[in-house]
Amino acid sequence: xxxxxxxxxxxxxxxxxxxxxxxxxxxxxxxxxxxxxxxxxxxxxxxxxxxxxxxxxxxxxxxxxxxxxxxxxxxxxxxxxxxxxxxxxxxxxxxxxxxxxxxxxxxxxxx
Numbered sequence: 001x002x003x004x005x006x007x008x009x010x011x012x013x014x015x016x017x018x019x020x021x022x023x024x025x026x027x028x029x030x031x032x033x034x035x036x037x038x039x040x041x042x043x044x045x046x047x048x049x050x051x052x053x054x055x056x057x058x059x060x061x062x063x064x065x066x067x068x069x070x071x072x073x074x075x076x077x078x079x080x081x082x083x084x085x086x087x088x089x090x091x092x093x094x095x096x097x098x099x100x101x102x103x104x105x106x107x108x109x110x111x
Contacts, residue, residue, distance in 0.1 A: 009032060019031060058066070
Protein backbone atom coordinates (compact mmCIF):
# COMPACT_ATOMS: atom_id res chain seq x y z
CA UNK A 1 0.00 0.00 0.00
CA UNK A 2 1.33 3.43 -0.92
CA UNK A 3 0.77 6.67 0.87
CA UNK A 4 -2.68 7.20 2.31
CA UNK A 5 -4.74 10.36 2.33
CA UNK A 6 -7.28 11.09 5.02
CA UNK A 7 -10.57 12.52 3.82
CA UNK A 8 -14.08 13.04 5.04
CA UNK A 9 -17.04 11.33 3.39
CA UNK A 10 -20.75 11.46 3.97
CA UNK A 11 -22.58 8.14 4.02
CA UNK A 12 -26.26 7.33 4.30
CA UNK A 13 -26.96 6.29 7.91
CA UNK A 14 -28.89 3.13 6.99
CA UNK A 15 -26.11 2.04 4.64
CA UNK A 16 -23.50 2.53 7.35
CA UNK A 17 -25.58 0.64 9.93
CA UNK A 18 -26.08 -2.29 7.56
CA UNK A 19 -22.38 -2.43 6.69
CA UNK A 20 -21.48 -2.47 10.37
CA UNK A 21 -24.08 -5.18 11.03
CA UNK A 22 -23.05 -7.42 8.11
CA UNK A 23 -19.29 -6.89 8.35
CA UNK A 24 -18.41 -5.76 11.87
CA UNK A 25 -14.80 -6.90 11.44
CA UNK A 26 -14.20 -4.72 8.36
CA UNK A 27 -13.39 -1.04 8.64
CA UNK A 28 -15.41 1.49 6.71
CA UNK A 29 -12.14 2.94 5.40
CA UNK A 30 -11.24 -0.44 3.89
CA UNK A 31 -14.68 -0.79 2.28
CA UNK A 32 -14.56 2.71 0.79
CA UNK A 33 -11.01 2.20 -0.50
CA UNK A 34 -12.01 -1.15 -2.02
CA UNK A 35 -15.15 0.33 -3.61
CA UNK A 36 -13.13 3.21 -5.09
CA UNK A 37 -10.59 0.74 -6.55
CA UNK A 38 -13.38 -1.33 -8.10
CA UNK A 39 -14.98 1.79 -9.57
CA UNK A 40 -11.61 2.93 -10.93
CA UNK A 41 -11.16 -0.47 -12.61
CA UNK A 42 -14.64 -0.18 -14.13
CA UNK A 43 -13.89 3.33 -15.39
CA UNK A 44 -10.59 2.19 -16.96
CA UNK A 45 -12.31 -0.71 -18.71
CA UNK A 46 -15.05 1.58 -20.00
CA UNK A 47 -12.43 4.04 -21.31
CA UNK A 48 -10.63 1.15 -23.05
CA UNK A 49 -13.85 -0.11 -24.63
CA UNK A 50 -14.74 3.43 -25.76
CA UNK A 51 -11.30 3.79 -27.34
CA UNK A 52 -11.57 0.40 -29.05
CA UNK A 53 -15.02 1.26 -30.41
CA UNK A 54 -13.79 4.66 -31.66
CA UNK A 55 -11.02 2.89 -33.62
CA UNK A 56 -13.26 0.12 -34.90
CA UNK A 57 -16.96 1.03 -34.59
CA UNK A 58 -19.34 -1.84 -33.92
CA UNK A 59 -22.16 -2.53 -36.35
CA UNK A 60 -25.79 -2.38 -35.26
CA UNK A 61 -25.95 -6.16 -35.71
CA UNK A 62 -22.88 -6.59 -33.49
CA UNK A 63 -24.37 -4.28 -30.86
CA UNK A 64 -27.63 -6.26 -30.84
CA UNK A 65 -25.70 -9.53 -30.49
CA UNK A 66 -23.64 -8.03 -27.64
CA UNK A 67 -26.82 -6.84 -25.91
CA UNK A 68 -28.35 -10.30 -26.32
CA UNK A 69 -25.28 -12.00 -24.84
CA UNK A 70 -25.20 -9.50 -21.96
CA UNK A 71 -28.85 -10.13 -21.12
CA UNK A 72 -28.24 -13.88 -21.28
CA UNK A 73 -25.26 -13.56 -18.92
CA UNK A 74 -27.13 -11.35 -16.45
CA UNK A 75 -30.10 -13.75 -16.48
CA UNK A 76 -27.82 -16.73 -15.83
CA UNK A 77 -26.00 -15.11 -12.91
CA UNK A 78 -29.24 -13.80 -11.40
CA UNK A 79 -30.68 -17.32 -11.53
CA UNK A 80 -27.48 -18.86 -10.13
CA UNK A 81 -27.42 -16.33 -7.29
CA UNK A 82 -31.09 -16.88 -6.43
CA UNK A 83 -30.56 -20.65 -6.31
CA UNK A 84 -27.87 -20.14 -3.65
CA UNK A 85 -30.14 -18.12 -1.39
CA UNK A 86 -30.96 -19.69 2.01
CA UNK A 87 -34.70 -19.62 1.24
CA UNK A 88 -34.17 -21.39 -2.09
CA UNK A 89 -31.93 -24.02 -0.44
CA UNK A 90 -34.58 -24.71 2.20
CA UNK A 91 -37.29 -25.05 -0.45
CA UNK A 92 -35.05 -27.32 -2.53
CA UNK A 93 -34.25 -29.52 0.48
CA UNK A 94 -37.94 -29.85 1.35
CA UNK A 95 -38.79 -30.76 -2.25
CA UNK A 96 -35.97 -33.33 -2.41
CA UNK A 97 -37.08 -34.88 0.86
CA UNK A 98 -40.69 -35.16 -0.31
CA UNK A 99 -39.62 -36.63 -3.64
CA UNK A 100 -37.36 -39.22 -2.04
CA UNK A 101 -40.23 -40.40 0.18
CA UNK A 102 -42.37 -40.91 -2.92
CA UNK A 103 -39.72 -43.01 -4.68
CA UNK A 104 -40.14 -46.73 -4.45
CA UNK A 105 -37.56 -49.38 -5.04
CA UNK A 106 -37.83 -51.08 -8.34
CA UNK A 107 -37.73 -54.87 -8.27
CA UNK A 108 -34.38 -56.26 -9.31
CA UNK A 109 -34.34 -57.90 -12.74
CA UNK A 110 -34.57 -61.66 -12.75
CA UNK A 111 -31.64 -63.61 -14.11
